[in-house]
Amino acid sequence: xxxxxSIVVAxxxxxxxxxxxxxxxxxxxxxKTYAPDMTYSRAYDAYTxxxxxxxxxxxxxPVAGTIAQGHELPDHLVEGDTNAYKTFTTHLRFNExxxxxGKRLFDIYCGICHGQKLDGNGxxxxxxxxxxxxxxxxxxxxKYLNMPVGQMYAAIKFGKNMMxxxxxxxxxxxxxxxxxxxxxxxxxxxxxxxxxxxxxxxASTTAATTTTDTAAADKAK
Amino acid sequence: MTEFNKTMYLKIARTSILLVIALFLNxxxxxxxxxxxxxxxxxxxxxxxxxxxxxxxxxxxVEARVPSKKWLHDWVRNSSALVASGDKYAxxxxxxxxxxxxxxxxxxxxxxxxxxxxxxNSVEAPKAPTAxxxxxxxxxxxxxxxxxxxxxxxxxxxxxxxxxANQGLRRAANDVAGTPxxxxxxxxxxxxxxxxxVILAFVFCGYWITNGAIxxxxxxxxxxxxxxxxxxxxxxxxxxxxCLYCHSSAEKGKMAMVPSPATCMNCHKQISxxxxxxxxxxxxxxxxxxTAEIKKLYEYTGWDPAKKDxxxxxxxxxxxxxxxxxxxxxxxxxxxxxxxxxxxxxxVQCQRCHGAIEDxxxxxxxxxxxxxxxxxxxxxxxxxxxxxxxxxxxxxYHEEIKSGKRTGVTVEDIGGLECQKCHY
Numbered sequence: 001x002x003x004x005x006s007i008v009v010a011x012x013x014x015x016x017x018x019x020x021x022x023x024x025x026x027x028x029x030x031x032k033t034y035a036p037d038m039t040y041s042r043a044y045d046a047y048t049x050x051x052x053x054x055x056x057x058x059x060x061x062p063v064a065g066t067i068a069q070g071h072e073l074p075d076h077l078v079e080g081d082t083n084a085y086k087t088f089t090t091h092l093r094f095n096e097x098x099x100x101x102g103k104r105l106f107d108i109y110c111g112i113c114h115g116q117k118l119d120g121n122g123x124x125x126x127x128x129x130x131x132x133x134x135x136x137x138x139x140x141x142x143k144y145l146n147m148p149v150g151q152m153y154a155a156i157k158f159g160k161n162m163m164x165x166x167x168x169x170x171x172x173x174x175x176x177x178x179x180x181x182x183x184x185x186x187x188x189x190x191x192x193x194x195x196x197x198x199x200x201x202x203a204s205t206t207a208a209t210t211t212t213d214t215a216a217a218d219k220a221k
Numbered sequence: 222m223t224e225f226n227k228t229m230y231l232k233i234a235r236t237s238i239l240l241v242i243a244l245f246l247n248x249x250x251x252x253x254x255x256x257x258x259x260x261x262x263x264x265x266x267x268x269x270x271x272x273x274x275x276x277x278x279x280x281x282x283v284e285a286r287v288p289s290k291k292w293l294h295d296w297v298r299n300s301s302a303l304v305a306s307g308d309k310y311a312x313x314x315x316x317x318x319x320x321x322x323x324x325x326x327x328x329x330x331x332x333x334x335x336x337x338x339x340x341x342n343s344v345e346a347p348k349a350p351t352a353x354x355x356x357x358x359x360x361x362x363x364x365x366x367x368x369x370x371x372x373x374x375x376x377x378x379x380x381x382x383x384x385x386a387n388q389g390l391r392r393a394a395n396d397v398a399g400t401p402x403x404x405x406x407x408x409x410x411x412x413x414x415x416x417x418x419v420i421l422a423f424v425f426c427g428y429w430i431t432n433g434a435i436x437x438x439x440x441x442x443x444x445x446x447x448x449x450x451x452x453x454x455x456x457x458x459x460x461x462x463x464c465l466y467c468h469s470s471a472e473k474g475k476m477a478m479v480p481s482p483a484t485c486m487n488c489h490k491q492i493s494x495x496x497x498x499x500x501x502x503x504x505x506x507x508x509x510x511x512t513a514e515i516k517k518l519y520e521y522t523g524w525d526p527a528k529k530d531x532x533x534x535x536x537x538x539x540x541x542x543x544x545x546x547x548x549x550x551x552x553x554x555x556x557x558x559x560x561x562x563x564x565x566x567x568x569v570q571c572q573r574c575h576g577a578i579e580d581x582x583x584x585x586x587x588x589x590x591x592x593x594x595x596x597x598x599x600x601x602x603x604x605x606x607x608x609x610x611x612x613x614x615x616x617x618y619h620e621e622i623k624s625g626k627r628t629g630v631t632v633e634d635i636g637g638l639e640c641q642k643c644h645y
Contacts, residue, residue, distance in 0.1 A: 028444060028446060030551070031437070034438050038554050038555055041553075047546075108465045109463075109466055111463075112461065112462050112466065123461045124488070131488075131496070132491055134491060165487075168481055169469040
């Protein structure tokens with residue numbers, strides 16, 4: 001009789017203990033779902049394996065020679081052709097809002113090393129105390145003050161020295177926006193006059209609003 | 222016999238009251254007081270930091286800045302109304318912070334708001350980065366629960382001991398007095414006890430089953446093990462790399478994009494060892510060697526750190542293989558979600574849905590990603606209606622705002638709760 005009593009009591013205690021356990025801790029298992037074939041897409045998703053391709057990847061490059069709607073025409077720069085870099089330029093001109101966007105893009109993609117003040121002293125470098133040991137370009141410095149825009153463009157597209165290629169992150173228009181922002185800053189700090197001007201509002205041929213990655217298209221060429 | 226019945230009922234009443242108290246102590250700890258930290262994390266942390274200015278100002282000591290406590294309550298519940306009413310300080314704050322309206326949190330009570338600010342004021346600036354507060358947030362809450370569980374069990378044990386002692390004493394007293402000992406009905410055959418036990422079991426199991434049924438399919442707190450121990454805390458937190466640096470397509474398309482290893486190599490060509498002060502600790506408490514993890518990256522990308530170049534095959538192609546990251550946030554096939562819509566048009570901060578990613582070593586799913594959660598946000602969130610060409614067609618709302626009839630427009634107002642908005 002005592003035994004039964006203690007079983008009842010023990011069960012109660014365990015029950016209470018278990019209920020106290022749902023403390024919301026991290027779990028390595030996603031758990032069960034009601035309809036697994038809906039929860040986990042049966043169609044090929046962006047990053048799922050795909051047996052139809054030899055490299056098993058669902059994400060594909062755009063078809064060679066095609067340009068997505070709203071995108072700029074591809075450039076024809078070849079990596080390493082430094083003479084071509086120097087004369088390379090663009091027809092794009094930006095208004096105030098687009099230059100402001102250029103600053104935002106610079107702060108995200110470049111500021112981490114080149115510094116949001118464009119002084120080559122971003123948080124990753126931090127006067128040499130940071131993680132990134134190589135000093136990034138200081139855009140106030142004479143060496144870069146009058147650098148041809150094509151050279152800057154090539155640095156973004158192909159990378160330069162320790163800097164990697166940012167072609168996957170910035171599409172063609174965004175690259176020029178960033179360069180225009182840098183050039184505007186430099187023109188106010190002793191550089192050549194600013195020519196990406198606001199004279200004509202969006203003189204460019206494209207009305208680029210939807211943008212995906214054109215870098216891939218470049219590579220596919 | 223009646224005498225005995227009386228004592229028995231008394232005894233049962235005592236027992237059941239104690240049991241009920243114990244249950245309440247255990248199950249309803251969360252009702253005790255509003256949890257300021259949790260409220261802050263879920264409602265405010267997307268835009269506010271206690272110590273640093275973010276989308277909105279740093280909140281520590283804000284009570285000293287604002288005109289009155291009531292003002293603060295009004296502001297939190299409906300800041301747009303306060304600004305519209307022409308309150309001087311409200312307009313000043315609104316203009317100072319780029320006229321970004323703070324969404325109203327009408328559901329928060331005075332106690333909730335006070336709890337939030339009590340928490341905010343208790344936040345101290347982190348000292349040296351060496352003192353690693355390992356997974357602090359989760360242990361705090363569970364600690365409390367365990368304390369209550371312990372108290373409950375201790376009370377139960379005490380109850381049983383006292384009950385047995387009482388029984389023994391009465392038997393001894395009966396022996397002395399010469400009255401015959403009435404044979405006790407064993408507790409498990411006692412009708413009142415059985416009834417109580419059945420009711421309790423019913424409530425308890427019902428609660429457990431209902432909760433489980435609701436929670437099933439929600440993958441909150443799912444923290445898969447990744448092929449490389451990539452710490453968001455080190456990258457996005459300590460080294461301040463913008464989320465969009467790697468997840469750039471969150472602005473451009475449906476997916477937030479898992480960066481290609483080439484993006485990693487933008488920095489890791491140079492940074493080949495981990496020298497940070499922050500200890501890398503897995504959820505299981507194991508310490509991870511950061512340098513070894515960077516080596517794993519090199520194996521995937523085919524980078525040779527000694528030669529400072531990629532390994533190439535005979536055709537000059539880089540010998541690499543994709544990193545098979547495990548997907549953390551999964552939406553079912555029948556829900557459409559677009560990142561750019563939320564990030565660009567809606568101007569929603571990443572942290573609003575993904576939690577304090579910059580404090581996570583390993584990423585876990587912060588939000589339940591349930592439909593209720595989506596709908597709730599669509600109900601509460603005010604869209605940026607002014608100076609936004611996208612919403613120019615909503616003439617009626619624009620007029621209502623102009624005439625002062627309406628203080629703001631929520632996502633719900635512009636069709637954000639229509640079924641086919643997300644299910645089609």
